[in-house]
Amino acid sequence: MSHIYEPVLIRTLLDNGGACTTRQLAIALLMQDESQIEYYEKRSRDMPLPVLKKRGVISETIITASSGWNWASFRCKNERQFGSNPTP
Numbered sequence: 001m002s003h004i005y006e007p008v009l010i011r012t013l014l015d016n017g018g019a020c021t022t023r024q025l026a027i028a029l030l031m032q033d034e035s036q037i038e039y040y041e042k043r044s045r046d047m048p049l050p051v052l053k054k055r056g057v058i059s060e061t062i063i064t065a066s067s068g069w070n071w072a073s074f075r076c077k078n079e080r081q082f083g084s085n086p087t088p
Contacts, residue, residue, distance in 0.1 A: 004032055049074065 012028040013020055020028075030036055052058045061073045 005029065008032055
């Protein structure tokens with residue numbers, strides 16, 4: 001991943017008018033790190049998502065692409081309960 005550090009940081013700075021926090025830069029780098037994305041996908045599937053589904057907090061929709069891949073989409077069942085504004 002070291003080969004993308006500089007280009008990602010430069011692109012992030014340019015996209016943000018030349019100034020970013022270290023947190024913004026770190027997030028930009030993490031977004032390019034597929035191993036970290038896969039790790040947190042697994043962590044989410046293993047614990048919080050099943051618990052939230054069981055408690056009725058979220059619903060899950062499985063989407064199957066023509067290629068045969070399956071994606072899961074999750075949605076809060078009652079956004080107002082959690083203080084979020086409803087989506088228009």
